[in-house]
Amino acid sequence: DVKVTQSSRYLVKRTGEKVFLECVQDMDHENMFWYRQDPGLGLRLIYFSYDVKMKEKGDIPEGYSVSREKKERFSLILESASTNQTSMYLCASSYSQITPGPDTQYFGPGTRLTVL
């Protein structure tokens, strides 16, 4: 079974802190994704990566950066956390690039971040 793990289930940080959210997958997937989930807004793509050291902006990259130094690990970084970044963050991975085909994404359990 594919396993995607995230470093924390719950995280509380203060405004202005630098925050690292870590994601690890164990199935040698090429592609990794970071989403933000807010009530009434669904999942919104922040960043994704198709290969090591490669990254692409999603729909809402402002205020975030990412790092992918190893194939299995994809980190989301909040350079200076703000209260409007309080949210649920979901990491996902997939074997191939996103196409109309049936290859699904596999999700981690999520990190609920609160910025005070």
Added chain:
Amino acid sequence: AQKITQTQPGMFVQEKEAVTLDCTYDTSDPSYGLFWYKQPSSGEMIFLIYQGSYDQQNATEGRYSLNFQKARKSANLVISASQLGDSAMYFCAMTINQFYFGTGTSLTVIP
């Protein structure tokens, strides 16, 4: 622009009854995929079912079926014989070159 719409923020269903969760989509691309995911209170997104835009028959996976009406651009999820464990958020998603998610429907199964 790609868009997925789920118009039912919350739904209730009696245990053992069937329920339909609505999803409409908007794209001009002829090739796309449609997914449904379940998100229990634990937070993890669980893949339920997939339908390709060129698939002639509706997809089925156990108690889940996808009612695909291409001309109407709808991809409704039907859950037969609801169980208490079906209580969760349900997300519809469309894929072309990335995943586009709807806002979700919260389903509550009543004993």
